[in-house]
Amino acid sequence: MAAASKSFSGLLVHFIFVVLFVFSPVNAQLKVGFYSKTCPQAEAIVKEVIDGVLSVAPSLAGPLLRMHFHDCFVRGCDGSVLLNSSSHQAEKDAFPNLTLRGYQVIDRVKSALEKACPGVVSCADIVAIVARDVTVASKGLRWEVETGRRDGLVSNSTETFTNLIAPDSNITTIITRFQAKGLSVKDAVVLSGSHTIGTSHCSSFNSRLYNFTGKGINNDSDPTLDSAYTEALKIKCKPGDQNSLVEMDPGSFRTFDTHYYTLVSKRRGLFQSDAALLDNSVTKAYVELQAATKGSTFLKDFGMSMVKMGRVGVLTGTAGEIRKVCSKIN
Known part of the structure; x- marks a missing residue:
């Protein structure tokens, strides 16, 4: 009887431990309305600031959306992209x-x-909410942002090269890096649609215009790029130009619409990573569907994929911290 009692006590302790582990703050999950009691006006405050900023500087919508991508793909969505470093190694x-x-x-x-x-x-949640709000302000569809992220304590510049997707990436690299974050091939082609807003420096695609094969031939351009578009880009971007800006979605670069997929389908995607979407059966089919139907599902799909991306590598519960200033740890 004593042995049975001891065994029961042991099982009870084990059960309590499991319950505490499963429901401990460290294992808390993201959820819509995380701040409903602690800061119920949080999202309204973010929207008010963003609407005010974009009313005078609409060109910031693209970069602010891109910031969420660059945060989540390195160490997860933990605000690490915001941190400063005295040694310039963040x-x-x-x-x-x-x-x-x-x-x-x-x-x-x-x-x-x-x-x-x-x-x-x-700060990590701010970046996620801002990404949604600049999309909506640019005429995209709204989605509910899950919140409850905490801020990371580490930011390392070297980690960007093996995690971020470069503009000259091929389809294998794109898919591999998305899947490494738990995101699907569909997520890859959907989230590439964020290129519907914003601009790019010539340096990100100049290699497609000049000396593409590296043989020193100045007019050696990427054959996958529409020839008429190539010539138009050469007018804006001269050889070696690092600083001039070009619209990623000419004609509607401040409007979150579906025109990006029409451009890609016509071989007018600005980056090699855009053109690469035609090199995979799944991504090509999605591009062609959106181009043919004027984005029948893209705007809704985008919100769903953004929610998935927003869950990558998050810190919750008691992990990390809540920074007082986004550029430095407490």
């Missing part, structure tokens, strides 16, 4: 991130939230 100092813009907007949002709800809303 993610934002790496070459792939040097053209990111809008950090001051995130800081403005954070200041407004700290005034209303000190120490409550994470």
Whole structure:
């Protein structure tokens, strides 16, 4: 009887341990409305700041959306892309991130939230909510953002090169890096549609216009790029041009629409990574469907894929921290 009692006690302790582990704060999950009690006006505050910023600087919509991608693909969606480094070795100092813009907007949002709800809303969640709000402000569809992320404590520039997707990536690299984050081939082609807003520096695609094969022939252009588009781009981007800006979706680069897929289907995607979407049966079929139906499902699909991406590598519960200032750890 004593042995049976001892065995029962042991099982009870084990059960309690399992319950505590499963439901401990560290294992808490993201959810819509995470701040409903601790900072119920959080999303309204973010929207007010973003609408104000975009009313005077609409060109920041693209970079702010891109920031969420660059955050989530390195160490997960933990706000690490926002951190500064005295030795210039943080993610934002790496070459792939040097053209990111809008950090001051995130800081403005954070200041407004700290005034209303000190120490409550994470910088990682701010980046995710801002990505949604700039999409909506650019005439995209709204989706519900899951919140509850906490901020990471590490930001390493070297990690960007093996995680971010370069503009000259082929379809194998694109799919591999998406799948490494738990995202599907469909997510890859859907999220590429974010190129419907924003601009790019000539340096990101100049190799497609000049000396494409590396043989020193100045007019050696990427044969997968529409020839008329190639010539139009050469007018805007001269050899070696690093700084001039070109619209990623000419004619509607400030409107979150489906025109991007029409361009890609006509071999007018700006980057090699855009053209690569025609090199896989799944991604090509999606491009052609959206082009033929004027994006019948894209806007809804985008929100769903953004929610999935927003779950990548998140810190929740008691992991990480809630930064007081987004550019530095507490």
